[in-house]
Amino acid sequence: MSTQHSKAAKAYQQKPEVVERHDRTFFGVRQKRDNMARALPEWENLRAMASQIKKHTVTHLADYLEQFEQQALKNGVQVHWAKDAEEYNTIVYDILSSHNVRKVVKSKSMLTEECHLNENLEQRGIEVIETDLGERILQMMKLAPSHIVMPALHVHREDIGNTFRQLIPDLDEIAKGYSAIGGSVTDPNDPTFLTFVARMHLRRQFMEADAGMTGANFGIAATGDVVVCTNEGNADMSTSIPKLHIVSMGIEKLIPDYRAMGVFQRLLARNGTGQETTVYTSHFRGPRPGGEMHIVLVDNGRSSILGNSEHWQTLKCMRCGACMNTCPVYRRSAGYSYTYFIPGPIGINLGMLRNPKEYSDNVSACSLCCSCDNVCPVQVDLSSQVYRWRQQLDSLGKADPMKKMMSRGMSFLFDRPAVYNAALWMSPAVNWLPGFLMNSSLNPWAYGHKMMKFPKKSFHQLWKEEKL
Amino acid sequence: MKIGLFVPCYVDALYPEVGVSTYRLLKSLGLDVEYPERQTCCGQPMGNAGFEHMAEPLAKKFDELFRGFDYVVAPSASCAAYVRCFHPNLMKGHACEAASKTMDIVEFLHDVIKVDHLSARFPYKVSVHNSCHGVRELGLSSPSERNVPRYNKIIDLLRLVDGIEVVEPERPDECCGFGGMFAVEEQAVSRRMGHDKLRCHVDTGAAYVTGPDSSCLMHLQGVAEKEGVNIKFVHVVQILAAGL
Numbered sequence: 001m002s003t004q005h006s007k008a009a010k011a012y013q014q015k016p017e018v019v020e021r022h023d024r025t026f027f028g029v030r031q032k033r034d035n036m037a038r039a040l041p042e043w044e045n046l047r048a049m050a051s052q053i054k055k056h057t058v059t060h061l062a063d064y065l066e067q068f069e070q071q072a073l074k075n076g077v078q079v080h081w082a083k084d085a086e087e088y089n090t091i092v093y094d095i096l097s098s099h100n101v102r103k104v105v106k107s108k109s110m111l112t113e114e115c116h117l118n119e120n121l122e123q124r125g126i127e128v129i130e131t132d133l134g135e136r137i138l139q140m141m142k143l144a145p146s147h148i149v150m151p152a153l154h155v156h157r158e159d160i161g162n163t164f165r166q167l168i169p170d171l172d173e174i175a176k177g178y179s180a181i182g183g184s185v186t187d188p189n190d191p192t193f194l195t196f197v198a199r200m201h202l203r204r205q206f207m208e209a210d211a212g213m214t215g216a217n218f219g220i221a222a223t224g225d226v227v228v229c230t231n232e233g234n235a236d237m238s239t240s241i242p243k244l245h246i247v248s249m250g251i252e253k254l255i256p257d258y259r260a261m262g263v264f265q266r267l268l269a270r271n272g273t274g275q276e277t278t279v280y281t282s283h284f285r286g287p288r289p290g291g292e293m294h295i296v297l298v299d300n301g302r303s304s305i306l307g308n309s310e311h312w313q314t315l316k317c318m319r320c321g322a323c324m325n326t327c328p329v330y331r332r333s334a335g336y337s338y339t340y341f342i343p344g345p346i347g348i349n350l351g352m353l354r355n356p357k358e359y360s361d362n363v364s365a366c367s368l369c370c371s372c373d374n375v376c377p378v379q380v381d382l383s384s385q386v387y388r389w390r391q392q393l394d395s396l397g398k399a400d401p402m403k404k405m406m407s408r409g410m411s412f413l414f415d416r417p418a419v420y421n422a423a424l425w426m427s428p429a430v431n432w433l434p435g436f437l438m439n440s441s442l443n444p445w446a447y448g449h450k451m452m453k454f455p456k457k458s459f460h461q462l463w464k465e466e467k468l
Numbered sequence: 469m470k471i472g473l474f475v476p477c478y479v480d481a482l483y484p485e486v487g488v489s490t491y492r493l494l495k496s497l498g499l500d501v502e503y504p505e506r507q508t509c510c511g512q513p514m515g516n517a518g519f520e521h522m523a524e525p526l527a528k529k530f531d532e533l534f535r536g537f538d539y540v541v542a543p544s545a546s547c548a549a550y551v552r553c554f555h556p557n558l559m560k561g562h563a564c565e566a567a568s569k570t571m572d573i574v575e576f577l578h579d580v581i582k583v584d585h586l587s588a589r590f591p592y593k594v595s596v597h598n599s600c601h602g603v604r605e606l607g608l609s610s611p612s613e614r615n616v617p618r619y620n621k622i623i624d625l626l627r628l629v630d631g632i633e634v635v636e637p638e639r640p641d642e643c644c645g646f647g648g649m650f651a652v653e654e655q656a657v658s659r660r661m662g663h664d665k666l667r668c669h670v671d672t673g674a675a676y677v678t679g680p681d682s683s684c685l686m687h688l689q690g691v692a693e694k695e696g697v698n699i700k701f702v703h704v705v706q707i708l709a710a711g712l
Binding site for chain 2: 001002003005006009010012013016019023027034037038040041043044326328329332333363364365366367368369370371373374375387390391392393394399400403404406407408410411413414415417420424427444445447448449450451452454455457458459460461462463464468
């Protein structure tokens with residue numbers, strides 16, 4: 001009885017101290033989030049309101065998309081529509097190649113991960129530089145994000161230092177500059193020093209780039225604004241130096257207007273990272289003088305999610321990552337144990353919506369504790385959705401045969417009170433099975449537990465014998 | 469008031485003393501308690517494993533057995549939650565009367581009977597295990613994720629017990645990692661969650677861990693015995709009924 005997730009998670013347990021650090025780090029983020037939530041008396045109302053706004057918007061999506069497009073066009077933005085990842089990649093490539101772009105800097109976007117944009121562009125000869133610090137570290141290490149908001153929080157600073165020393169050719173020169181402004185490099189992996197190195201390294205990338213790409217946290221239908229929230233200002237750098245700006249935006253990112261934005265602005269950073277707000281909340285409305293701004297609106301399966309009565313609520317998600325931070329399974333198995341690129345509760349569900357046969361191995365990664373439902377700022381019914389996916393596994397041909405057999409056995413037993421009573425009467429016999437059998441690998445319970453002892457008499461028997 | 473006593477399958481087989489304590493406590497409050505003998509399981513293990521249709525006949529039988537009572541009371545938050553929250557959907561198209569009357573013993577004593585004194589004495593320090601479905605499906609305590617007024621019905625009841633010292637562990641409502649078949653399918657993560665939860669309970673210095681779900685306690689006890697950790701486990705109803 002195992003899945004890809006459970007096997008990867010078991011392998012991850014081999015270094016208990018790494019598990020401990022991962023768990024504590026992300027539970028720490030959850031606690032910061034709790035403090036933020038408690039500091040706002042209207043918190044629960046905000047969640048309900050955000051959920052209603054998203055529900056309203058996605059159920060009137062066609063209208064809002066048209067309004068958004070009209071506003072954007074009025075603002076001088078070029079709008080493109082992509083029905084899937086392939087179309088999206090082609091659109092972006094065509095824009096870049098028609099401008100002779102050789103290097104593009106981009107801020108964080110899970111949509112570009114979803115569509116494999118970077119690989120696609122690089123295969124066609126365009127260099128792509130991630131500028132979010134975490135994403136840049138992972139890009140240099142050739143690793144995928146392990147979390148959607150804090151993608152490299154699982155990487156240790158020694159490994160970051162080693163990567164920088166290998167891949168940043170002018171590191172010694174940067175170090176001299178660090179000393180010149182009074183920094184001392186006693187520890188080559190000192191976080192302040194490494195941040196300085198990254199900053200100088202990225203500065204050069206910004207200067208050299210021919211185009212800047214951003215994602216979108218929100219699109220405001222009433223004004224055509226694209227809102228991007230970052231802590232590092234890298235989206236602003238990516239769009240302030242190159243003249244060409246391309247926005248990649250999933251169609252579910254729309255909200256009606258500024259009043260709605262006020263609700264989401266208060267929730268996003270508080271819930272995601274435990275900050276009152278992200279350091280930068282940037283509204284991009286039109287091209288810079290002499291420049292161009294393009295928005296690519298991407299469907300890639302979102303319309304069909306909207307038609308799915310059991311799972312449409314995932315479209316409300318604003319990718320804050322709080323469900324991962326609170327998930328006891330995510331915290332102890334980390335991002336790479338999941339087979340979909342988005343891990344944790346929302347990732348289990350989005351993976352199943354992407355391709356249920358391919359990503360069904362993540363459905364086991366949930367104890368149904370329902371904590372995610374209670375942190376979600378837009379009240380997505382995450383754990384109920386996992387429960388419902390489990391009901392689908394058998395018809396997808398992905399049910400675990402052992403679990404099915406056990407469930408059948410229980411169903412047979414519990415549906416027949418007389419047989420059930422006979423089994424109760426027999427159960428103490430289990431105690432007499434030899435220890436090597438009960439505590440061996442034949443008994444999956446014995447992996448983490450000492451076997452329980454059955455009492456001499458069940459409650460049923462005591463009741464019958466009137467020994468209460 | 470006619471009470472139907474529901475003693476879920478694993479409590480019946482493994483923890484009959486929990487059923488006995490529940491029965492005695494309800495009787496001591498002067499209630500008319502009946503135990504329908506043909507009861508078995510609420511169907512949750514199959515549902516959580518992904519075979520809800522195998523739980524359907526059990527939901528139907530449950531309703532037939534218990535629909536005539538004013539309340540159905542179970543010493544198991546998770547099972548009571550499955551009946552109340554999931555049976556109506558399982559029985560879609562059929563009348564489902566028992567589900568809405570089904571309660572965990574803690575909420576029944578706290579909300580319906582509004583117990584304000586008990587004769588129990590339990591002179592020990594106990595660490596309260598707030599089980600997930602008790603917290604987040606039945607509302608036995610305020611979920612730590614939410615900005616709502618703090619409350620805990622388990623602690624309210626335990627405070628009526630003479631000589632007891634009640635504490636809560638760090639991360640008071642984080643999952644212990646049982647989760648039914650989750651504990652065997654995801655055994656490595658489950659064991660680690662159990663290990664961490666156990667440590668939080670042990671760090672309180674309590675002699676006992678207590679909670680409304682014997683399933684979590686069974687898991688934690690199994691982990692404790694495997695790891696050689698010395699702490700005892702007792703269902704909350706056994707404390708409330710101490711001395712009866």
